Amino acid sequence: MEKNNILPALLLGGFLCAGLVYVGHTASTALLQMKAMERTVTVKGLAEKEVKANVAIWPINFTEVDNNLPKLYETVQQKTDRVVAFLKEQGFSDSEITISLPSIEDRQAQGYVDPNVRYRYSAKVNLSVYTPQIDLMLNTRKQMISLVKEGIAIASQEYDNRTEFLFTDLNSVKPVMVQEATQNAREVAEKFAKDSDSRLGKIKTASQGQFTISDRDNSTPYIKQIRIVSTLTYYLND
Known part of the structure; x- marks a missing residue:
């Protein structure tokens, strides 16, 4: 009986070994393919x-000084209106021009008064032009020097006051x-x-x-x- 059982066991073992070899070969081939990928x-x-x-965002600033506050307000208003009129003459619309309230500084209210300061009040006026008309804006900026003849000194394009282009x-x-x-x-x-x-x-x-x-x-x-x-x-x- 024992001899009769040996042959089937050997055959079964052979099949298992062959199967393992085939599986191993298939797995190695798959690994090689994966490695290649x-x-x-x-x-x-x-x-x-x-x-x-x-788009251009163009800030326009100028400063006025005076010892008489009501007169300063009047001057600021007149010059602001003139700047706006100038911009419209160049071709800008009301919707492109923004006017901020002027910033008024009372130098005597600071406690220490510099004897070399001639004017008590200083007003800084801020306007800005927000426009898609880039070429018009560049050309108008060059023409702003003409306002000096009317007593309006536009501030230079400093770092914190330069035109922004988008x-x-x-x-x-x-x-x-x-x-x-x-x-x-x-x-x-x-x-x-x-x-x-x-x-x-x-x-x-x-x-x-x-x-x-x-x-x-x-x-x-x-x-x-x-x-x-x-x-x-x-x-x-x-």
Whole structure:
């Protein structure tokens, strides 16, 4: 009986070993295929574009002084009206012009009075122009010097008083720039694949970077440079 049981047991053992070998071979083949699929290259694609700002925020400030407060108010009102009239003459509308209340300073109310100060009251007048008419704004800013003849000294474009230029139509250029960044990344990846004797496969992952908008240079802040960097990972095939 024992001899008769040995043969089936040997056959069963043989089948099990063959099955394990087959499973091991299949698993190793699958692992090799998975390993091959893990061969990737990660590249970055750049797209840049220069555009003209489509909105300008232009602050216009001037200061008046006097020892007579009612007279100061009257002068401030007259000169403010003149500046507004000048802006309208150039082509700006009421909706583009904003006038803030003047800031009045009583220098004698500060406790210490500088004997060299000739005028007690100082009024700072703030106007601003919010406009999409960039060329008109640039030209008008050059003409502001003519107001000096009328006794209105417009403050210079200092750091905290400079014109701000904006580009608010990013959606109009987004699709094209994303496409350009993707194409640029693919060109880089294809070059890498060629140099490594591989073929470029499908995209594994893609990440669209943030759009950045900056001045092209300090001299022309109304010209903006838009930039995006996309990151893509491609599979590499033999």
